[in-house]
Amino acid sequence: MYAGIDAGSRAIKVVLIGEDGPGVVAQGQVDQGVEQDKIACRLLEEVLAQTGVDRSQVCRIVATGYGRNAVSIADTTITEITCHAVGVRQLVPAAMTVIDIGGQDSKLMRLDTNGRVRDFAMNDRCAAGTGRFLEVVADRLGLSLGDLGPMAARSRNPAVISSMCVVFAETEITGLLAAGRACEDIVAGVQTAIAARIVAMAGRNIEAPVIFTGGVARISGMETALQTALGRPIAPAPEPQMTGALGAALLARRQRGSD
Amino acid sequence: MSETPRQIALREWDDAYERLRAAGVPQPAYGGPLGRHVAEGDTRLRKLRFDNSLAALRLWDFLLTEEDRLQLARDAGKKLVGTMKDLGTVPVMASSLDNLVAFYPDGAWWIPCVMEVNSGLLQIADSLGIDESFCPVRAMLGAFVTGAHFPIPDLLTCSVGATCDDFSAIAQRLNGLGYPILWWEIPHRRVPEDNEGGVQLPGGFRAPASLVRFVRSELERIRLALEKLSGRVIDEGTLSRGIAKANHIRRLLAELRQAAFTATPCPIPALEMLIAEMLAIHFCSDQEETIAVLQDLLDEVNRRVAAGTGYGTADTARMFWVDPVADLQVMNLLEDCGGRICGTEYLFAHALDPIPTDVPPMEALARMALADPMVGSATDRAARIKAEIRRFGAEAVIVSRIPGASHCALEGEIIGEIVRAECGLPVLEIEVPPLTDAVSPSLRTRLEALVETVVNRRSR
Numbered sequence: 001m002y003a004g005i006d007a008g009s010r011a012i013k014v015v016l017i018g019e020d021g022p023g024v025v026a027q028g029q030v031d032q033g034v035e036q037d038k039i040a041c042r043l044l045e046e047v048l049a050q051t052g053v054d055r056s057q058v059c060r061i062v063a064t065g066y067g068r069n070a071v072s073i074a075d076t077t078i079t080e081i082t083c084h085a086v087g088v089r090q091l092v093p094a095a096m097t098v099i100d101i102g103g104q105d106s107k108l109m110r111l112d113t114n115g116r117v118r119d120f121a122m123n124d125r126c127a128a129g130t131g132r133f134l135e136v137v138a139d140r141l142g143l144s145l146g147d148l149g150p151m152a153a154r155s156r157n158p159a160v161i162s163s164m165c166v167v168f169a170e171t172e173i174t175g176l177l178a179a180g181r182a183c184e185d186i187v188a189g190v191q192t193a194i195a196a197r198i199v200a201m202a203g204r205n206i207e208a209p210v211i212f213t214g215g216v217a218r219i220s221g222m223e224t225a226l227q228t229a230l231g232r233p234i235a236p237a238p239e240p241q242m243t244g245a246l247g248a249a250l251l252a253r254r255q256r257g258s259d
Numbered sequence: 260m261s262e263t264p265r266q267i268a269l270r271e272w273d274d275a276y277e278r279l280r281a282a283g284v285p286q287p288a289y290g291g292p293l294g295r296h297v298a299e300g301d302t303r304l305r306k307l308r309f310d311n312s313l314a315a316l317r318l319w320d321f322l323l324t325e326e327d328r329l330q331l332a333r334d335a336g337k338k339l340v341g342t343m344k345d346l347g348t349v350p351v352m353a354s355s356l357d358n359l360v361a362f363y364p365d366g367a368w369w370i371p372c373v374m375e376v377n378s379g380l381l382q383i384a385d386s387l388g389i390d391e392s393f394c395p396v397r398a399m400l401g402a403f404v405t406g407a408h409f410p411i412p413d414l415l416t417c418s419v420g421a422t423c424d425d426f427s428a429i430a431q432r433l434n435g436l437g438y439p440i441l442w443w444e445i446p447h448r449r450v451p452e453d454n455e456g457g458v459q460l461p462g463g464f465r466a467p468a469s470l471v472r473f474v475r476s477e478l479e480r481i482r483l484a485l486e487k488l489s490g491r492v493i494d495e496g497t498l499s500r501g502i503a504k505a506n507h508i509r510r511l512l513a514e515l516r517q518a519a520f521t522a523t524p525c526p527i528p529a530l531e532m533l534i535a536e537m538l539a540i541h542f543c544s545d546q547e548e549t550i551a552v553l554q555d556l557l558d559e560v561n562r563r564v565a566a567g568t569g570y571g572t573a574d575t576a577r578m579f580w581v582d583p584v585a586d587l588q589v590m591n592l593l594e595d596c597g598g599r600i601c602g603t604e605y606l607f608a609h610a611l612d613p614i615p616t617d618v619p620p621m622e623a624l625a626r627m628a629l630a631d632p633m634v635g636s637a638t639d640r641a642a643r644i645k646a647e648i649r650r651f652g653a654e655a656v657i658v659s660r661i662p663g664a665s666h667c668a669l670e671g672e673i674i675g676e677i678v679r680a681e682c683g684l685p686v687l688e689i690e691v692p693p694l695t696d697a698v699s700p701s702l703r704t705r706l707e708a709l710v711e712t713v714v715n716r717r718s719r
Contacts, residue, residue, distance in 0.1 A: 066700060082711045116716060117685075117711070120685070120687075122705055
């Protein structure tokens with residue numbers, strides 16, 4: 001068995017795979033916390049317990065994500081950029097571009113025909129273009145993250161959010177609410193603003209197929225906003241929040257015998 | 260010392276220094292344990308890792324004692340010339356007279372890093388209306404106000420025009436505070452039109468003859484001011500000797516760069532190479548000692564190359580670095596993440612080229628000044644970077660933006676796009692503030708990801 005642990009900013013994910021084959025043996029996810037090493041260990045134990053696999057049967061563990069260096073049970077660490085690319089390519093072999101929007105950063109990876117990262121861009125200088133932006137908006141509007149997609153879908157006239165800074169955007173939202181703009185227009189406007197940020201980061205030459213991954217890919221409406229901004233179809237990865245951990249597990253398997 | 264090259268912390272260096280001293284190993288007059296600089300406020304040194312060679316110790320001691328050197332020069336009756344913004348031209352003129360000492364007040368941009376923002380210089384700049392929307396070189400304003408980091412120079416010169424908008428605004432503010440500045444203008448470099456006479460510049464560029472004439476006339480004004488300050492004439496022979504000395508330094512740096520960027524394993528860390536390359540523009544207030552320091556470093560590097568020792572392995576990812584970092588610690592991070600330096604363009608590539616010696620010296624300096632990367636287009640910079648990437652065999656490019664620096668914001672993206680398209684290499688853009696502690700995990704992720712990308716691309 002091989003395990004991949006993705007210690008992201010919002011959640012820790014674990015994927016367990018076998019010696020061969022593409023299938024996932026087991027997986028799990030839990031909210032991130034202060035003691036992320038303990039949380040990751042506990043989650044791995046829970047995932048192992050689901051399958052009846054003993055810890056000693058796990059040959060190698062790769063940790064990824066922003067908290068990867070805190071995961072003491074990992075044999076090695078690999079960045080989320082490489083892991084997401086490997087995970088996505090496993091699920092969508094034709095993928096040439098990966099857009100990953102997580103809780104605190106966003107990334108775009110260009111792949112070569114063999115599925116290796118050719119180049120990447122990453123935004124984490126501010127919360128614009130990340131899941132945090134959506135959280136702030138949801139809080140401000142008294143909504144849950146799950147409400148955002150259906151609400152944005154009802155919009156017929158998305159608001160223009162001109163600021164790329166979350167703090168200023170929140171001020172803009174206050175102004176829009178005061179002006180009587182509907183919540184659905186504001187949410188749709190925010191999704192459009194995030195998509196615009198990603199497109200600006202991506203630059204030119206986005207090669208299809210484009211696969212959308214990371215926790216934000218689960219929020220409906222974001223895929224459409226990105227498609228519109230990029231001017232080309234985008235497909236969300238199956239279980240997009242798990243691709244980093246899956247990639248880490250696959251890389252752990254590739255490294256077998258490396259110690 | 261003939262130890263295996265490795266990066267050591269400050270405490271280890273201080274222990275090693277005591278052993279060297281006890282063994283009677285000769286030290287320059289400015290030598291001593293690096294730890295003494297921490298007592299003077301340079302607390303960032305505690306977080307850096309230094310090359311363990313004696314040559315590197317000398318380099319660091321030389322860098323960190325410039326203020327003492329300037330004060331000694333003044334005490335000896337020499338006149339001090341602050342050569343602002345100009346990257347490598349006026350210091351050559353001033354240094355040709357032995358009763359003038361040129362230095363580079365802009366070097367204060369590293370004080371917020373080295374003193375971990377405890378110097379208060381940025382706060383002074385804030386209070387003068389030069390806030391964080393400007394480049395960290397605004398710390399220079401605070402250094403003038405406090406007088407605590409370099410003696411106030413007897414003459415201040417500053418190049419303006421096509422160089423840097425941020426710096427012009429900062430220098431104007433300084434002028435407004437009562438520090439008179441002798442401004443000299445440098446125009447934007449452009450390609451000559453068909454009906455214009457063209458002049459070949461160092462670095463492979465060309466410019467209209469009229470631009471070179473204009474810059475030469477501006478430099479003539481500087482020459483007169485230097486002569487007045489010195490009480491001596493800067494004739495062609497004097498200036499030619501000054502140019503010869505500058506060219507000696509440039510030759511040493513060219514050899515050092517060739518060895519450092521091409522040898523495997525890498526014979527010198529990225530941080531020491533950055534400090535060494537910076538000597539090309541300001542000589543750390545002493546040309547003769549710069550030559551000695553660089554010769555020492557080159558000898559050490561050549562010894563390591565011959566012995567096949569250094570940092571990393573043949574597999575270490577080869578990175579080309581664009582723009583200097585505001586936090587020195589980031590250069591350590593490159594090696595931590597599995598990379599090595601393999602070419603640089605720190606915005607003063609022209610100061611690494613030989614100054615022409617086949618034309619009159621003032622003409623040569625004018626041509627050299629016009630070859631400054633900052634007075635040309637981003638496309639020109641990219642052309643030079645591409646050539647160096649190919650020359651040194653770099654596998655990826657890191658463009659490190661300086662927060663608030665307007666040219667970095669504009670040029671990084673253009674350079675990145677050109678390099679991606681024409682060299683087919685991955686390009687990483689990062690922003691490096693004076694202290695990166697808070698963003699260190701994110702910087703590490705990016706650099707590690709770039710190293711992974713380079714390694715994975717090799718197996719295609």
